[in-house]
Amino acid sequence: MFRNYLMAALRNLARSRLYAAINIVGLAVGLCAALLITLFVRDEYTYDRFFPGYRDVYLLTETRDNIDRRLIDERWDWSFPGLAAKLSVQFPQIATVARIMTANNPPYMRHGQVEADETGFLWVDPSFFRVMPLKSLAGDLQTALATPDSVVLTRTAARKYFGRDKPLGELLEVNPAMGSDAAKVSTAFNTSHPMRVTAIVEDLPSNSYLKGDVFGSSLAADSQFALYDLTPDQGPFRMSAYTFIRLRPGTPVQQMQQELSSFAARNSDTSTIYPPGFTVGLRLTPIGDLHLSPPGESPMSPRGDRTLLAGLVAIAVLIITSASFNFVTLMTARAAQRAIETGVRKAAGALRSQLIMQFLGEAVIYVALGMVLAVALTEVLLPWMNSVLKQKIAFNYLGDPALLGALLVTTVGLGLMAGAYPAFVLSAYRPAAVLKGTLVQGETGGILRRALVALQFAIMIGLGITAATIWRQTLFSLNSQLRVDGSSILLIDDACTPSGRAFRDRLASVPGVARAACANEAALFNGGMIVSAQVPGGTASPMVSGVIDYGGLEFYGLRPLAGRFFDHDHGDDGRLAEGETAGNPSVVVNETAMRKLGFSSPSQTIGKIVTWNRRRWSANPTPGTIGSSEIIGVSPDFVLDTRRQVLPQILYVDPISFSVLSVRLVGSQIPEALTGIDAAWSQVMHTSIHRRFLSQNLQDMYADIILQGTAITLGAGLAVVIAALGLFGLSAHSAEQRTKEIGIRKSMGAGTGDIMWLLMWQFTKPVLWANLIAWPLAAWLLTRWLETFAHHIDLPLWLFPATGMATLIIALLTVSVHSILVARAKPAAALRYE
């Protein structure tokens, strides 16, 4: 019996090749997109779950919550390096603690001819591999980092420096290259030492929060930890550690979290450091959930985004839905062709249930063929996706029972869903009617078919509008929001330290460099240290304080709304220029801060005195210097990150806190300027330069939105392909069905144009309906999405009719292929056809 069904199915497939191809290709394209999305989403959800016992491992994060939430929630992935020791004494629940410190500058490493600035270098505690067990290829990881000169390499690093997998016991030359300030503490931080390879581990998978290839022992006399221990007041060194904790199995985490919070409350006196309303806390984030947890400052690798993942899953579902609609519409449209079969089988005694089974089975065959094609396509496209996403996602379905099972379940499930309605229709024919030979011609499910086509086009229109809006907002975030051209502004790290003065002097003579200004990075992004500020008679309110050099605000295209910006000629502006003094320098506030302080107009604010606690960054927070400052100017509100609310910001000049140098290049001389800057840096600074364009910085910041936009654009493209395929099939079928009608109409005098109109109008209606479905939904969703940005474009209303029109054009072009052929045929041919 099944052989008979299978034969009928396969021969039907072979006979109606066009329709079969449309169905299978549509399904394959949809399934392939869904597969790629599934693989990516699964990768995102399984971050760091490869570590044995990952459920007991947590990252200790530090939170500085603001109770009134109007300012900012500071969350740090970092914590104080000193915490680890204190916590292991206090908490018996902790089995092991391990800290990781990343180097500000990549250490220089050499073995024989191979040398490199090793960006994958991590300083880790000897207990590291007990908290995060990696697979050892050689050496004992329990003891590998116990000696001060020990280093553990991944397979990749071993091959890079030694050209082989297991260079156990070999020596590597390591220069921490921590810069001239560290060299003043000890020359060890800036000279080469031999380190011995004590173990080799398997590479970290790409879906790990940890990014590293070389693990140096924290016990080394030249490690980042050693520098931290030697400089308890921290001075210019901004050092914090990633603290990972392995709890004893079965520890109640809720309770541990509570104890940790009270420990934090006991040990930090927040009242003197932060404005009223702030609490400082310690939090445990399970590493298995870390990647999709709320983002923290200074992460080792960027977080994933649940919204993005949800959006991607929605696209996958929409695309597959659209592809299975093709199956339903084409199968029911062509039901008449199968009616005789139904009639004969019923006359021969087939029950309806048996026919339903037969047609469901056929649907599963179609989906299975689509799936095979989709799997092949996925294998071809995955390497490309991996290189775009910089991931190493595997598609090893044969060795992955869960994935294979999911593929099979999807095939059968989708087959049953897509086949349900056609099976119901095809099995319903009454044999008496069918076998008489006067069959009702294909009008079965006509309304449903039009509804499905309308839905397909609604999906396509909705995705199109969404993609266009996301791109417009992204471009707005990247360009329009900037008052300057981000692609000609270069950001250089560590160029504003006192030792960088020589470099900055050289810069002036580099051709192609227009001007330069120092700041701390937070100031540029409307952030900074949280302080408490008030004017006489007002209330204290929390603000962020940013530091910026003379001319820094003008550099970014800002003009004072009232008063002036910083100026060398005013002594109070430069109070901190020669180093720390008592009292505070004069300040510029932004508009939001102006209102927070209780002023209603910029001019009213100028010359007023504000009392605030000026704080410098240090690992151990201090109350800062409380003093009064004159407000010399009001700057417009300005954020580079459009997702952020504008924070009240207080700006002042403090050279010691500068971290980044902004350099404006002359557009036509960028290559020469870059060469000149790099040469100047290596001559003066003797380390490697860390520079990036502001536009790149912003692109990194919006990477998730750019990815989302790309995915939705691709999704919309696929939706177009699938919907067009389906419409092509339907129009072919319709032309076939109406051949006799067309023949009669033509013999009555209808022209080619009349017939074209007749056929095309039939498909115009569902597309017009699609707009009615898509527009309100897209408008509602996009309005909500845009509201997540503090600064956003207005929903571009013209996009709606434009997308609708584009869709209609695509639909009509698709349909016109058959319409023209049929409309131009000789009427005699059409009539003879019957």
Add this chain to the structure above:
Amino acid sequence: MLKLENVSKIYRTTEVETRALDAVSFEVAAGEFLAVMGPSGCGKSTLLNILGLLDSPTSGRYSFFGEDVARASERRLTVLRRGAVGFVFQSFNLIDDLNVTENVDVALIYRGVSAGERKRRVAEALDRVGIAHRSRHLPQQLSGGQQQRVAIARALVSNPKLILADEPTGNLDTANGEAVMDLLTGVSQSGTTVIMVTHSLVHAARAQRTVKLLDGHVVSETLLAA
């Protein structure tokens, strides 16, 4: 063995009520070869559908081998049909996607016959209608006469008690028509009841009895051969 009593069939649409059969009564004995004649639209096909359990009468009684089936459920009709009735159609109604063997096989697969037995019986039936040499062909590769022979093989293969033929020669030339009639006569002689709708007086003459229909009524019965 088949007995119709006052069987009527009314088709209703919103505006028109068509009385396709009006109080038709007659009996068919086991093994009888009966011809049904009448002009187009007289109700022949409706009668055949009811006799073959493809349709149910609006009123009246129909005893099918002793079982009253006028009000039987769709499922019961399917089960009865599966065991007892074979069909031959004017337009052959072969499944385009199946070859000759597979088309004949369709009549057996719903009767739970084992694969080996099916193979034997299909071969036998094809041999009986003289089309065994074309068993791998698809319907569109055959002539009309050959297609109808396949259709008859399909009707015969399940050894039904009743064969219903709706103008089996209507689409065939004289020679092929004669061949088909020879086959049906042979079937009848081997004890199977055959009811055939036809327009051809010549072919009707091959039957033992002729029933004439006009506008849904039986107007005459003729016993042709004893």
